[in-house]
Amino acid sequence: MKKTILLPVLSILMFIVAGCSNEDYRLNKSVFIEDITNPGLPEYSEWGYNTFGAYIDRVPFVSDMVNLPAKIIVNPDTFNLVLNGKINNSEPASLKFRIFGYAPATYSDLVSLNGKSYNLKDNSCLVELTEAGSVTQLKIISGELKFVRAQKLFVDKELVKTILSGTFHIQTFRKNEPITISGGRFDLGFGTENFYNF
Amino acid sequence: MLTIILLLTIISLKIKTKGGMNYRISEKSTTFWFTVSSFTKRKFQQAKQNNIFANKSSAQREQFMKKTGILLLSLLLIQSLFAQENHRILLGFDFGGGTVAGELSNNWSIRQDLSSYSDYGNFSSGVRNESSIMYFSFKPELIIKQNRLSLLSGLRFTLFDSYLKGGINDEYFFLRYKSAPSGTEFARISTLSETVSYLSIPLELKYVPIQISNVGFYAKVGTEAGVKLNSKKSIAFTSETMNEYSEEILNTNPTKINSMYSTIYGAFGVRWESLKGTQVNMEWVLPSQFLTKNNLSQITPEMYSGFQLSVMFPLQKTK
Structure with a gap:
């Protein structure tokens, strides 16, 4: 009886360990290197440091250490890039970019975004801001999301992630008042832990 | 007149x-x-x-x-x-060693790491450097002034060892060795090591201001100039499967080690002299400066310090 239970448990454990062989917790961690020309925001990088940041007017909205900084949800023909962080280091908030008609099957397909820019005022794009549990679809005055670089990351010759690095800026309304989300930058790694397609 | x-x-x-x-x-x-x-x-x-x-x-x-x-x-x-007095010539050997301080070179693309996210701007680099110097010299010493002032020269063999390792709690670090449209390649590195050896001619001036019986306390200044004998780099990966790529990865650092080498240094020491004239010197080498650049490729060496022990034997006493 013991052997009957032990064998499948061991098999499951081995399966999990094998599946995790390409995962490296240190690559999933956030490395925040402050931009000295934009205090409070992370430096723009293309290392997969898992950070993002922008000024909402003058207030920093940046990723933190606790929450997963980004997720990509593809459902079923809409690409959703969700940035989770904090406004002014205290208020949890998330910014979601929705691009219709783009549906990568796996995280490795994200390299097709390399060098692409999206006009956020276009009908194929939507932007949502979530604050204090309240989701607001932003009315865009002007805005752009640019994927400066999309690259596959190999560690010891094995594919582990796709790194998306880029910039964004938006002019929109918040509580009926025009605001600017400026200096936006991101350097994010996507793998099996934060890429969803369903 | x-x-x-x-x-x-x-x-x-x-x-x-x-x-x-x-x-x-x-x-x-x-x-x-x-x-x-x-x-x-x-x-x-x-x-x-x-x-x-x-x-x-x-x-x-x-x-x-x-x-x-x-x-x-x-x-x-x-x-x-220079009126003729009791000049003395000694011949001897010295052996010294210490640590080399310097900043991590930009020649290697090493992924940064973070020890504390909340400490903005205060982060660990994800890699530690351990660099050391060891040298052995054969030196004649000419005492020219009442056993207080002496000139030393000779031949010195110097060996530098430099290691890059993971951070304090990390067994490895990530080295980016390729960045191309097709993808970016990282390697998990346990240790990146480098050994460089030089042969130089030192020139030193030693002054003994305090002499108590057969024990003297001295200060020394010196400089040396030399040439590179050999240099070698090696990598230890966490995964043995990467060993076949070691040469490819080492060649991504194009830095050429300088074939010339020169430093300027100072020291404080204590000298004990036997009745027969044999001297044993122990000295603390003060933080000393590199006058040449690119003597190591992993770090930009700025200074070194350490200790030295030497034994000098009298050759002759002029009359």
């Missing part, structure tokens, strides 16, 4: 120092001063014959005499510094 010259010559023949050492009469010293006085006498006779001073005022003549006197006095002082 001739009287002054004669007096100076007599003075130089025998001078007693405070330590009781005598400047010994040497044939060369005596010959020197008689030559000087003969030359000066001849010049004055010529001047007198040519009536050079005929139209000169007494003040001008006096000025001329003063200048000549000062010149002769200067010559006397210079000669007295």
